Amino acid sequence: MADTERGPRREYRTDQIAVQWEPEYCIHTANCIRSLPEVFNPQDRPWVHVDRAPADAIAEAILRCPTGALHFRRLDGGPQEAPTDPTEIRPVRNGPLYVRGDIELRDEAGRTIRHDTRLALCRCGESRHKPFCDNSHRLTGFSDPGRIASPPADAGSTT
């Protein structure tokens, strides 16, 4: 997954797990930092200390990254990431659409621009990294509660 990259990818590894971080997709939600601060510390250089927690804990924290900026590959026989099935799409209040699943994102010509398990897609229209969110919604004060309208009464009907 994450097989089409735009930015430089950094890798941090032990014998148990390899962690990849693509800064271009990171929108600083801090989910990783809150989950495992001893491993993900933005004050440090490098900021990922893959040797400070068990591989299971690191993998669990990485699965909380909503953008796909962080990924892991288990080297110890532990479980690899399984795409969410069925695919989930969730609007974030005043922010992007979070998508989870086996996602193949294509441009208008049908070319794959990202194949990933987690994505944050811009819904404010101001990103300079479209179709991905780059946090421009914060600068522009995008405001939308992300409510989903009720489906029409006959939605899902096969007749």
Ligand code: SF4
């Ligand atoms: S959880 Fe993902 S998007 Fe959020 S700060 Fe960590 S790497 Fe960046």
Ligand code: FES
């Ligand atoms: S929703 Fe984040 S930049 Fe548009």
